[in-house]
Amino acid sequence: MIKKIFSVRVLTVLTLIAFVLSAVYIAVLRFLPEAEHRYNILARSDFEIIFLTCLAGIAALFFPAIVRKFSGYTISNTMMAIYVAFIFGSMFLGSIMNLYYRIFHWDTFLHLLSGITLGILGYAIADIVEKTHKTKYNAMFVTIFAFCFASAMGVLWEIYEFAIDSIAGSNTQRWADAYGVPFVGQAALFDTMKDLIANKIGAVAVCIWGYMRLKRKDWPQSLTITRIK
Numbered sequence: 001m002i003k004k005i006f007s008v009r010v011l012t013v014l015t016l017i018a019f020v021l022s023a024v025y026i027a028v029l030r031f032l033p034e035a036e037h038r039y040n041i042l043a044r045s046d047f048e049i050i051f052l053t054c055l056a057g058i059a060a061l062f063f064p065a066i067v068r069k070f071s072g073y074t075i076s077n078t079m080m081a082i083y084v085a086f087i088f089g090s091m092f093l094g095s096i097m098n099l100y101y102r103i104f105h106w107d108t109f110l111h112l113l114s115g116i117t118l119g120i121l122g123y124a125i126a127d128i129v130e131k132t133h134k135t136k137y138n139a140m141f142v143t144i145f146a147f148c149f150a151s152a153m154g155v156l157w158e159i160y161e162f163a164i165d166s167i168a169g170s171n172t173q174r175w176a177d178a179y180g181v182p183f184v185g186q187a188a189l190f191d192t193m194k195d196l197i198a199n200k201i202g203a204v205a206v207c208i209w210g211y212m213r214l215k216r217k218d219w220p221q222s223l224t225i226t227r228i229k
Contacts, residue, residue, distance in 0.1 A: 008077045008084065015088045016061050022096050023054035049170050050096055057091040068228065073128070078222040082117055086110070100174075107174070111154070111195040115202020118153045122146030123210050124225045131227075139214035147207045154199035158192055 026047055064083065068074045075083070090110050093099045099106045126142045161172040174191035176182045183190070213219050 008080045011081065012061060012084050015084055015092065016058060018088070018092055019054045019057040019061070019096075022092070023051055023058075026051045026054065049168060053091055053095045057087055057096075060087050060091070072228050073225050074228055075124075075225050076222050078220075079120070079124070079225075082120075086113060086117060089113070107191070108194055108198045111198035112202040114157070115150050115154060115199040115204075116206045117202075118150035118199075119146045119203045119206035119210065120223050122149035123214075123219070124223060125149065127219070127224055128227075139211055142214060143207045143211040146210060147203050150203035150206075151200060154196055154203075158195060161192075 029047065061084065064075060064080060094106060094110060123142060123146045126137060126145055130136055158173070164170055165173055165175065171180075174183075175188045182188065210219075
């Protein structure tokens with residue numbers, strides 16, 4: 001009974017409901033005259049950004065199913081649980097519930113987790129290549145690939161945030177405080193560099209663990225990507 005309650009499917013559905021209800025709430029709240037006062041200190045332009053975040057969260061939850069349909073590959077329940085937890089923590093709790101401002105290190109924690117998650121994904125991708133080409137790579141080579149993959153994805157995410165801020169005037173890179181006052185000098189770069197460093201720490205941590213597991217030929221099957229027969 002407990003396993004059913006906390007199954008990946010149930011957690012995914014609950015997260016999806018949270019995004020849908022938030023999108024409806026924001027859509028209604030957007031047109032109320034007193035909306036800015038009821039939603040803390042956000043300007044009206046932020047309502048559109050939050051609404052788009054809800055839509056992006058919904059799309060992200062369906063992304064693994066879309067990949068499965070068109071590629072024939074599926075991730076394990078463990079990896080799916082980690083993925084859903086990250087989407088919930090970053091998009092729902094972080095952006096929609098505003099924990100990025102309410103909890104100072106929330107963003108840092110998520111980037112640390114992203115480094116770990118992307119590192120695991122890097123190992124899983126290497127495993128797919130090995131099985132496809134029926135070969136076996138050196139444990140150090142796979143580990144370096146996993147670290148580079150996690151690092152590159154972390155950099156691409158920062159580029160994405162920069163592009164969003166430039167186009168939409170948002171504050172995903174925390175170049176301004178909660179009241180919209182821009183930071184000056186090194187303070188304006190602090191959030192980006194902190195995120196990149198947290199990503200690298202997470203990647204290094206999982207790569208040390210992953211290297212030891214590969215050397216023992218004991219990589220968990222729950223952290224692999226499988227092809228649907």
